[in-house]
Amino acid sequence: xxxxxxxxxxxxxxxxxxxxxxxxxxxxxxxxxxxxxxxxxxxxxxxxxxxxxxxxxxxxxxxxxxxxxxxxxxxxxxxxxxxxxxxxxxxxxxxxxxxxxxxxxxxxxxxxxxxxxxxxxxxxxxxxxxxxxxxxxxxxxxxxxxxxxxxxxxxxxxxxxxxxxxxxxxxxxxxxxxxxxxxxxxxxxxxxxxxxxxxxxxxxxxxxxxxxxxxxxxxxxxxxxxxxxxxxxxxxxxxxxxxxxxxxxxxxxxxxxxxxxxxxxxxxxxxxxxxxxxxxxxxxxxxxxxxxxxxxxxxxxxxxxxxxxxxxxxxxxxxxxxxxxxxxxxxxxxxxxxxxxxxxxxxxxxxxxxxxxxxxxxxxxxxxxxxxxxxxxxxxxxxxxxxxxxxxxxxxxxxxxxxxxxxxxxxxxxxxxxxxxxxxxxxxxxxxxxxxxxxxxxxxxxxxxxxxxxxxxxxxxxxxxxxxxxxxxxxxxxxxxxxxxxxxxxxxxxxxxxxxxxxxxx
Amino acid sequence: xxxxxxxxxxxxxxxxxxxxxxxxxxxxxxxxxxxxxxxxxxxxxxxxxxxxxxxxxxxxxxxxxxxxxxxxxxxxxxxxxxxxxxxxxxxxxxxxxxxxxxxxxxxxxxxxxxxxxxxxxxxxxxxxxxxxxxxxxxxxxxxxxxxxxxxxxxxxxxxxxxxxxxxxxxxxxxxxxxxxxxxxxxxxxxxxxxxxxxxxxxxxxxxxxxxxxxxxxxxxxxxxxxxxxxxxxxxxxxxxxxxxxxxxxxxxxxxxxxxxxxxxxxxxxxxxxxxxxxxxxxxxxxxxxxxxxxxxxxxxxxxxxxxxxxxxxxxxxxxxxxxxxxxxxxxxxxxxxxxxxxxxxxxxxxxxxxxxxxxxxxxxxxxxxxxxxxxxxxxxxxxxxxxxxxxxxxxxxxxxxxxxxxxxxxxxxxxxxxxxxxxxxxxxxxxxxxxxxxxxxxxxxxxxxxxxxxxxxxxxxxxxxxxxxx
Numbered sequence: 001x002x003x004x005x006x007x008x009x010x011x012x013x014x015x016x017x018x019x020x021x022x023x024x025x026x027x028x029x030x031x032x033x034x035x036x037x038x039x040x041x042x043x044x045x046x047x048x049x050x051x052x053x054x055x056x057x058x059x060x061x062x063x064x065x066x067x068x069x070x071x072x073x074x075x076x077x078x079x080x081x082x083x084x085x086x087x088x089x090x091x092x093x094x095x096x097x098x099x100x101x102x103x104x105x106x107x108x109x110x111x112x113x114x115x116x117x118x119x120x121x122x123x124x125x126x127x128x129x130x131x132x133x134x135x136x137x138x139x140x141x142x143x144x145x146x147x148x149x150x151x152x153x154x155x156x157x158x159x160x161x162x163x164x165x166x167x168x169x170x171x172x173x174x175x176x177x178x179x180x181x182x183x184x185x186x187x188x189x190x191x192x193x194x195x196x197x198x199x200x201x202x203x204x205x206x207x208x209x210x211x212x213x214x215x216x217x218x219x220x221x222x223x224x225x226x227x228x229x230x231x232x233x234x235x236x237x238x239x240x241x242x243x244x245x246x247x248x249x250x251x252x253x254x255x256x257x258x259x260x261x262x263x264x265x266x267x268x269x270x271x272x273x274x275x276x277x278x279x280x281x282x283x284x285x286x287x288x289x290x291x292x293x294x295x296x297x298x299x300x301x302x303x304x305x306x307x308x309x310x311x312x313x314x315x316x317x318x319x320x321x322x323x324x325x326x327x328x329x330x331x332x333x334x335x336x337x338x339x340x341x342x343x344x345x346x347x348x349x350x351x352x353x354x355x356x357x358x359x360x361x362x363x364x365x366x367x368x369x370x371x372x373x374x375x376x377x378x379x380x381x382x383x384x385x386x387x388x389x390x391x392x393x394x395x396x397x398x399x400x401x402x403x404x405x406x407x408x409x410x411x412x413x414x415x416x417x418x419x420x421x422x423x424x425x426x427x428x429x430x431x432x433x434x435x436x437x438x439x440x441x442x443x444x445x446x447x448x449x450x451x452x453x454x455x456x457x458x459x460x461x462x463x464x465x466x467x468x469x470x471x472x473x474x475x476x477x478x479x480x481x482x483x484x485x486x487x488x489x490x491x492x493x494x495x496x497x498x499x500x501x502x503x504x505x506x
Numbered sequence: 507x508x509x510x511x512x513x514x515x516x517x518x519x520x521x522x523x524x525x526x527x528x529x530x531x532x533x534x535x536x537x538x539x540x541x542x543x544x545x546x547x548x549x550x551x552x553x554x555x556x557x558x559x560x561x562x563x564x565x566x567x568x569x570x571x572x573x574x575x576x577x578x579x580x581x582x583x584x585x586x587x588x589x590x591x592x593x594x595x596x597x598x599x600x601x602x603x604x605x606x607x608x609x610x611x612x613x614x615x616x617x618x619x620x621x622x623x624x625x626x627x628x629x630x631x632x633x634x635x636x637x638x639x640x641x642x643x644x645x646x647x648x649x650x651x652x653x654x655x656x657x658x659x660x661x662x663x664x665x666x667x668x669x670x671x672x673x674x675x676x677x678x679x680x681x682x683x684x685x686x687x688x689x690x691x692x693x694x695x696x697x698x699x700x701x702x703x704x705x706x707x708x709x710x711x712x713x714x715x716x717x718x719x720x721x722x723x724x725x726x727x728x729x730x731x732x733x734x735x736x737x738x739x740x741x742x743x744x745x746x747x748x749x750x751x752x753x754x755x756x757x758x759x760x761x762x763x764x765x766x767x768x769x770x771x772x773x774x775x776x777x778x779x780x781x782x783x784x785x786x787x788x789x790x791x792x793x794x795x796x797x798x799x800x801x802x803x804x805x806x807x808x809x810x811x812x813x814x815x816x817x818x819x820x821x822x823x824x825x826x827x828x829x830x831x832x833x834x835x836x837x838x839x840x841x842x843x844x845x846x847x848x849x850x851x852x853x854x855x856x857x858x859x860x861x862x863x864x865x866x867x868x869x870x871x872x873x874x875x876x877x878x879x880x881x882x883x884x885x886x887x888x889x890x891x892x893x894x895x896x897x898x899x900x901x902x903x904x905x906x907x908x909x910x911x912x913x914x915x916x917x918x919x920x921x922x923x924x925x926x927x928x929x930x931x932x933x934x935x936x937x938x939x940x941x942x943x944x945x946x947x948x949x950x951x952x953x954x955x956x957x958x959x960x961x962x963x964x965x966x967x968x969x970x971x972x973x974x975x976x
Contacts, residue, residue, distance in 0.1 A: 021880075066971070070906065128902070132893035139892070146940040154940055161932060165892075166925045173921050176906045183910070205914060 045090030071189030080476020224283025239346030323399025330392025663742020681718030749849030789815030870943025
């Protein structure tokens with residue numbers, strides 16, 4: 001029954017996307033096709049959610065040999081690491097179809113293809129297969145920004161495409177290098193992640209491969225100083241593409257670091273962890289401060305999203321269980337909250353044709369439901385207790401303090417910056433005096449309300465009762481870290497080997 | 507029997523060329539019919555070539571031909587690529603001549619003569635045969651380049667190509683003479699035997715000979731520093747001929763280049779160091795030229811130089827364990843599919859006298875002709891090496907081979923070059939999709955090229971999912 005569930009989740013949207021492109025159909029029909037496909041994927045995703053055992057290994061696995069001579073296979077699977085990311089990739093899409101309208105069916109086709117590729121990248125357990133999906137998910141974004149984006153869309157789309165392709169080609173070299181090392185050590189070829197995890201990599205080329213990997217993922221996350229494409233792309237992209245980029249694609253970057261880099265390059269990772277952690281913290285603070293200064297609503301949210309991505313990435317670099325679990329949790333928390341924020345912003349843009357914060361005001365009086373939803377998502381994004389964001393950020397900062405006190409403190413201060421810009425923005429947009437434009441603003445329709453409501457409920461449920469979600473991811477996180485930790489054990493045998501080791505290295 | 511089957515495609519193509527030449531004297535045969543006849547002959551040759559199951563090397567009629575020819579899995583696939591290139595070039599030419607009126611029936615015959623020379627070239631196991639087949643191929647191509655002789659641009663191109671080609675031929679014969687002086691034989695087997703007893707550098711004649719031969723090869727594949735002619739010649743040649751040159755000539759020469767290089771590790775070991783630098787310089791010189799071009803044909807010509815660079819990377823890494831020659835052939839096939847696809851599309855979109863040939867001209871193509879634009883995008887993505895296209899798998903194999911052979915730096919530079927090449931491939935996609943159309947892109951007459959374009963677009967994915975050919 002569940003044998004091909006992942007394949008269906010990947011190729012159902014992709015085929016639907018090509019169908020929309022090739023078959024003659026109207027816009028509304030294309031939107032309906034997209035919605036139906038997205039809902040089917042949600043149903044399949046929920047099946048996985050309720051049948052997922054969370055034992056630590058891969059479940060729902062599929063495997064077909066593609067190129068046996070070089071060990072490339074079509075192999076898929078879900079484990080605790082990919083589980084929540086997969087849920088985010090599967091369940092957030094219907095919102096985008098229900099809330100946003102457009103005059104072009106290519107828009108829906110691109111979204112469908114992007115969704116399939118994203119789920120493929122999350123579910124792939126073969127590195128080459130992962131790479132293929134990773135690249136494919138970029139193409140719809142390229143077309144969406146280029147075709148339907150804002151006034152300087154050309155600049156933005158070329159910037160993001162060249163940046164990310166440069167990153168991923170270097171990742172390809174690193175992947176091939178790992179495969180070749182595996183070939184030398186065992187005599188056979190494989191790109192399967194479980195095989196490659198057993199490798200012992202060290203030395204100059206390994207460091208280079210590690211840097212190539214991190215380069216690719218740092219661009220995607222985006223980590224300071226590789227974030228410069230982000231404000232342009234987020235601002236120029238149509239809302240659906242911004243939603244894809246911020247809610248899901250950036251998370252796949254974080255996920256890929258945990259999935260591939262952490263287990264394979266454990267030693268290199270420990271060596272560079274502090275540097276990377278600083279890069280995360282600096283990015284957080286820089287983007288947070290930049291967000292305060294923005295006049296464009298979307299640009300502000302873009303910087304805020306980048307700032308929070310910094311904290312998620314920081315969670316990996318701390319290399320302890322609290323922070324890693326926090327990261328996996330925060331991936332979903334951030335995906336839901338940012339997703340809702342960008343979609344609501346999309347509604348503002350659609351109805352009032354402006355994104356300048358100065359033009360807005362008093363929306364709360366005109367649209368109480370809208371304002372409430374926005375407030376919940378915003379508070380989750382700044383990590384208010386009782387929302388999903390709190391659990392993740394709390395765990396990460398706890399881990400960060402354990403890792404390095406300076407970083408922990410700095411990470412803590414960014415939360416304050418976050419609260420500052422968010423509340424200030426909220427005050428200017430939702431309270432104060434009504435403006436000419438907001439005068440006509442109407443509240444969410446019943447359908448729109450029903451669309452967003454489940455996510456808002458989810459945000460609160462995840463904030464109050466996180467245990468069922470944590471139970472599913474914790475074993476895998478533990479297992480993923482076990483390898484790193486045992487290696488540290490061998491070097492320094494003490495009560496807290498990880499800390500010792502890291503302190504020694506500094 | 508095996509001997510005959512191995513040679514049969516060559517015979518079909520050669521005889522077909524002569525028959526077409528004879529038929530050309532009958533004026534009644536129209537352009538379309540000649541094209542169909544040529545297509546039929548190529549299709550027959552392809553089918554026969556596909557049936558050849560040469561798992562090990564065969565020396566067809568070794569006694570009669572004195573071991574001049576050799577056939578194996580490598581030559582089989584190279585032959586398939588060449589015949590397929592010929593087939594698509596005829597399709598392209600048919601569309602091209604609906605809009606350009608300098609057709610005469612010998613055109614298809616010449617394409618077939620060139621293909622015949624190429625097939626012979628891939629099978630050569632001896633330097634004189636190699637030279638003869640190289641010249642059969644080149645002479646036909648010279649004529650094809652200057653076919654529209656009233657056009658000054660074509661005349662310039664053919665002059666350039668002819669002069670430089672003659673130089674390369676002279677280098678080659680000189681090199682052959684030197685090698686003969688050292689070995690007393692021109693057969694690859696004997697050269698390898700000689701090299702196994704004497705060190706390469708001990709015999710100056712051998713070193714000089716090999717150097718001159720390799721220079722000739724480098725000229726033919728347009729590697730640095732012999733790459734400068736490509737842009738002008740490709741630009742000047744009629745479109746179907748450019749496509750044919752870019753794919754089939756490259757395949758044939760690379761096949762024989764690899765055959766020649768791997769005859770002995772001694773020979774390869776000495777030259778590989780230089781090939782390393784040549785590969786790097788070829789990639790970057792090609793990119794620099796391509797980035798500056800405004801004409802699509804010139805951009806494709808320059809990007810062909812870059813692809814030569816990747817193939818040289820594969821040549822540098824060749825000879826290590828299992829997937830050796832297969833990598834080169836796979837890449838050639840992937841490259842041929844994409845390049846021919848673009849040329850096929852340009853042949854009917856280019857309009858009369860190739861008047862639409864710059865990036866600017868293709869503004870908004872996606873709005874007017876969405877399927878053509880989609881196909882061109884697929885070809886561009888394949889050339890740029892974006893998965894899941896054939897071009898990606900080709901690059902993957904080349905980089906994997908380079909890393910495995912210990913050339914990490916070369917692999918990284920190949921990647922840097924890929925990133926650079928993204929600039930001009932994406933530029934065309936940007937023009938087609940993100941700008942408003944200014945043209946109607948009208949085409950005239952019944953035309954076969956769109957079918958070819960669609961077929962090749964499918965092939966890009968089909969080959970991408972097909973394992974290494976050897």
